[in-house]
Amino acid sequence: MTTTSATAKFVLSGCSPSSSPSTSTAPNRLLPFTNLNFKCRAFHSDHRFNRLLNFHAGYYKSPAFLCTRTATHSPSFTAAALATEASAKIIDGKSIAKDVRDEVAAEVSRMKEAIGVVPGLAVILVGDRKDSATYVRNKKKACESVGINSFEVRLPEDSPEEEVLKHIRSFNDDPAVHGILVQLPLPSHMNEKKVLDAVCIEKDVDGFHPLNIGRLAMRDREPLFVPCTPKGCLELLHRQGIAIKGKRAVVIGRSNIVGTPAAQLLQREDATVTVVHSRTTNPEEFTREADIIIAAVGKPNMVRGSWIKPGAVVIDVGINPVEDAKSSRGYRLVGDVCYEEASKIASAITPVPGGVGPMTIAMLLSNTLVSAKRIHNFK
Numbered sequence: 001m002t003t004t005s006a007t008a009k010f011v012l013s014g015c016s017p018s019s020s021p022s023t024s025t026a027p028n029r030l031l032p033f034t035n036l037n038f039k040c041r042a043f044h045s046d047h048r049f050n051r052l053l054n055f056h057a058g059y060y061k062s063p064a065f066l067c068t069r070t071a072t073h074s075p076s077f078t079a080a081a082l083a084t085e086a087s088a089k090i091i092d093g094k095s096i097a098k099d100v101r102d103e104v105a106a107e108v109s110r111m112k113e114a115i116g117v118v119p120g121l122a123v124i125l126v127g128d129r130k131d132s133a134t135y136v137r138n139k140k141k142a143c144e145s146v147g148i149n150s151f152e153v154r155l156p157e158d159s160p161e162e163e164v165l166k167h168i169r170s171f172n173d174d175p176a177v178h179g180i181l182v183q184l185p186l187p188s189h190m191n192e193k194k195v196l197d198a199v200c201i202e203k204d205v206d207g208f209h210p211l212n213i214g215r216l217a218m219r220d221r222e223p224l225f226v227p228c229t230p231k232g233c234l235e236l237l238h239r240q241g242i243a244i245k246g247k248r249a250v251v252i253g254r255s256n257i258v259g260t261p262a263a264q265l266l267q268r269e270d271a272t273v274t275v276v277h278s279r280t281t282n283p284e285e286f287t288r289e290a291d292i293i294i295a296a297v298g299k300p301n302m303v304r305g306s307w308i309k310p311g312a313v314v315i316d317v318g319i320n321p322v323e324d325a326k327s328s329r330g331y332r333l334v335g336d337v338c339y340e341e342a343s344k345i346a347s348a349i350t351p352v353p354g355g356v357g358p359m360t361i362a363m364l365l366s367n368t369l370v371s372a373k374r375i376h377n378f379k
């Protein structure tokens with residue numbers, strides 16, 4: 001009887017394709033009960049498992065909720081546990097990004113006072129994509145907020161590639177510029193590889209130059225810059241005190257700018273990493289094994305609650321606009337993970353918006369500061 005009512009709670013979800021409560025998707029959202037029973041015992045008796053996940057006190061809520069489905073607890077325990085809605089710790093990317101920005105601002109002013117140098121970031125935007133224009137505007141505002149100078153070049157959609165290359169060369173030679181970012185995606189007539197190769201590696205604050213990417217992939221090599229989004233994901237884990245060494249991690253997505261460098265960073269920190277991509281059969285099976293999940297796919301709500309091991313940590317990189325008549329913009333942003341379901345199973349989770357996105361910009365500022373310090377040999 002008790003289990004029936006608990007199950008009903010889970011079935012309600014905004015993550016089904018139709019965005020309405022659905023019975024058709026219910027079976028794949030829940031772990032089989034036998035599985036739950038097993039997990040529950042593990043949470044209570046296996047100290048190694050608890051240590052493995054490095055739980056903070058608050059993290060126990062979620063597994064306790066799952067334990068209500070076992071026959072091993074007294075009815076009063078079950079009722080008490082059911083009364084508490086399980087919820088993961090929300091990893092507040094907005095607030096952590098603010099901490100990072102404050103640290104960057106302090107260093108920017110220390111550097112300015114000591115040697116009179118102000119870090120500078122140059123951004124090149126080609127075309128008139130609304131989302132790209134918003135990101136560039138946000139980056140500019142963020143630079144201002146920490147005292148970094150920003151330089152901007154806006155070019156029309158049909159500009160020749162040579163025009164972009166010309167601006168990159170000019171920024172490469174400009175001593176006031178310490179970081180160069182070419183906003184992606186570029187118009188389809190441009191050769192993205194050629195453009196990204198033109199940014200000198202000393203100013204490649206996006207970390208997209210093949211030399212930086214190559215060094216990230218090699219042991220005993222250090223890239224000058226690590227791409228901002230994956231770096232932001234790792235920074236969130238570090239600042240939440242979530243251990244990585246020895247953990248099982250799954251990265252969903254293998255793009256050059258997010259998935260692949262995220263997997264490399266996790267591996268460099270001694271996680272055992274599996275990369276899931278569009279040709280992976282049964283991605284949920286791999287994902288269910290993970291203590292740490294980084295989802296970077298671009299498919300709204302793809303990762304369901306049933307894909308997640310109880311107590312896992314979920315970092316949702318996805319930024320997906322979905323229609324929403326109630327929003328003034330006509331759309332709202334959702335991640336690659338079904339937050340409503342995942343937050344009941346995971347021990348900690350990033351929201352969208354307000355998770356990885358603000359960290360990406362904070363890491364860009366941090367990379368620009370590091371670049372200026374390196375160029376001017378300022379410790």
Ligand SMILES: NC(=O)C1=CN([C@@H]2O[C@H](COP(=O)(O)OP(=O)(O)OC[C@H]3O[C@@H](n4cnc5c(N)ncnc54)[C@H](OP(=O)(O)O)[C@@H]3O)[C@@H](O)[C@H]2O)C=CC1
Pocket residue numbers: 229252253254255256257258259276277278279280283296297298299317318319320356357358360
């Ligand atoms: N928060 C932030 O700061 C940022 C957010 N983003 C967001 O992150 C998401 C990913 O971005 P990005 O890496 O640039 O995207 P890409 O489109 O470049 O890469 C998507 C990856 O997901 C994989 N994939 C696609 N479909 C599936 C599937 N059904 N199952 C498993 N894997 C799949 C692809 O596999 P394959 O390689 O086989 O094609 C590919 O590796 C987007 O929503 C983007 O908006 C991006 C950058 C920054």
Ligand SMILES: Nc1nc(=O)c2c([nH]1)NC[C@@H]1CN(c3ccc(C(=O)N[C@@H](CCC(=O)O)C(=O)O)cc3)C=[N+]21
Pocket residue numbers: 134135138181182183184185206228229319333352353354355356357358360361
């Ligand atoms: N050369 C280059 N470098 C990039 O780093 C790069 C890029 N091109 N092209 C596009 C992607 C995407 N990206 C994001 C950055 C911040 C948010 C962000 O701050 N998002 C807010 C929401 C913003 C909103 O409400 O629109 C949040 O998640 O809270 C999102 C996405 C960087 N990218």
